[in-house]
Amino acid sequence: MSLSEMLVTILILVIIISLLIGMYFTYIGAFKIQMAYNELNSNSIIAFDKITSRIKGAARVAEQATINSIEYTTDYDTLILELPSIDEDQNIIFGAYDYFVIYRDPADNTLLKFDIEPDTGSSRQSGARLVSEYVDEIIFNFNNIDYTAVNKIETILVTKQDAGRTEQVIIMQNTTKIRNK
């Protein structure tokens, strides 16, 4: 093999190896994106399902409520619902209501949380729960400026997660009728 043949061979090998390395990192990147997207998507669906389920079962929207010593006000990104209380057999307790709020954690507004203050006879558990940790935006639109007259709520949930050099964003939107209104 002459010197020139060897140099050509080395050049070709360098090109091939570079190509393979590039492909490898592209694969790793795609894998990260896939994993991030899967996690984000699952998280969004579960969160959105929980939100719409609570809206469906609500009695009405409350304008203000103090829930576990924190005062909340219904707004474009905070929703307070009055849920009919339920006993241990999952039967509704007429005339009793649990106060339920969906809000973004002020300390870390990527966290979407529920908090609930049940009526004394209710079987629902008091306390805050994490619903999603990837929230970029949540918007509630109401079909009436008078919250007590609201019977439909449009919910827009935008979740976002870093995936290497890119960002994955999921936007979910739904208009939910309050079934008990």
Add this chain to the structure above:
Amino acid sequence: MIIKSNKGQTLLIAVIFLAVTFMLGSSLFAYVMSNQIVSQRAYNTQRTYNIAEAGIHKAVWCLNNSDICGSGYSGETTDFSTGQFTTTVTSVGQDYVVTSIGSSSNIEKTIKVTITQNVTTADASFFYGVQVGDGGLTMDNNSYVDGNIYSNGSIDAGSGAYVTGDVYVAGGTALTADQEHTTQNAEFSFGRYDSDEDIAQSFTPGVTEVINYISLYIKKVGNAANATVYITEDNGGEPATSSLAQGTLQANLITTSFGWVDVSFTSNPELTLGTQYWIVIDVGTPKSSKYYIIGQDDQIIAPAGTGARYSSDWLSGNWSTTDGHFNFKTWMGGLDTHIDGLLVGANPDGTRIGHNCDDAHYAIHHGDAHAHTITNSDIECDAFYDVDPIDIAGTTVGRNSHPNSDDPPPEVMPISLQQIQEWKDTAAAVEPHNGDYTIDGTQEELGPLKITGNLTIANSAQLTLTGTLWVEGNIEMSNNAIISLDPGYGNNSGLIITDGKITVYNNCTFFGSGDEGSYIMFLSTNNSIDSGSPAIHVNNNAETVIFYASDGMIKVDNNAILKEATGYKMHLNNNASVVYESGLASASFSDGPGGIWVIENLTWQEIE
């Protein structure tokens, strides 16, 4: 040994290259697939909800249509190509608890509701034996009304026609609204909190004339109480704290859906062209769960000192401005009306009391006539009219004459269009009967039901009403038909509504439930005022029944006897009569003994 062969290198490189490409491709494929799977799961979750809710609605439908699903419906399992629901209907007291499990693509959602019978009642006050709208009343020879008459139009009577009670003919109302603001793009709650207890809306008349009544585009939340409506002068761009006229916003005319509701006044002051006045609505005590909502146009900019206001108390004079205008109409008077040729205050058999209307008689029977002009009549007691002597020409007055009297204010019809629509909605809540419905010589129970064609109750047929009937076509009841209310109505009344015309032939018989205060009402929304083909045409012998034509004519032929009749226009033929029963002043109309099955509010819940 040096191997100099290069064979196989290309293959090796190709295999490595393909392997990497395959891995990359697989990764992208998996990425797309996982995205699709997750999206599909979200879709399936929503679909499963919908399937479970379909099971609930099917159960409600079956409970309302036991003739199709069978009595004692206990639930079912129904398969779709995309899933299934399984419902369980359990009787709990007088209600049913329905549990519906929807399943689709390995996802399950369970919804539980309580189904209850919705029996609502609506009050309607018939204070007069005959109440007539602007179309007026014609009474042919020897026809009579045993009770009082209130007519917004003139009364023309033939020989021997008489009334046992008082007669009021209101000052005529212009055919079109003088001022109005009818665009609605917003709404305003009032009577709810202290800050919005009262509202006001300015208007400036286009003529100098008396104001007869106003209309408001309004609905209510909960069982709101009556409110007081005032007409006031303007006081520096706000309502004055004293009123020119006062009326009542009757809560029983208002439903939970928007509609126009009229408010008349106890007196009708003359308003001046070009001068600003205010409509003030005063809700006594605000209640957060029982209040009113008025239509509003908040997109228009009202000039300073005009438009919509709200206040904690209109007498305080402290008003806040809200955008634009509230929805309203003002109706001015100006049309002269009259009573002609009528005997007022006769005995029930038509004999005159002989101009002996002393205080003892007056305390019980009255026998007064109130109209702008009263001509060629016999008024056994007092006459109230405008100008002496031209507005009392040819009339004898048994007791006192009261010239220069104001015209009586127009009386609002006792049932609003909103209420009629609500009754229709109740009837339409169950599966309709498409086409004509004939009951011929048989006994049937009907209601609640909507019939899209005509309803014919032929000779000797018997119809027992078990709920409100809404007939889109005409109703014809022929000889010897018997229509009655189910005993379950108790002391409530029931009704049949039609968009078409009602014809009652000879010898039809009508009964309430059997309890005192229970009546059956036939209500037509048809607008025919043609005497040859009126909205309601009653032939002989139709007793114990209320006829109501909101926009058309009621024509009553010879010898027919009614309990009460209210129509836009009315014609009592020779010898026809209306014999008023005092219980009609507080009639309560019910959906029926059973009502319809509906999902009880506040019982929808997802079982997790």
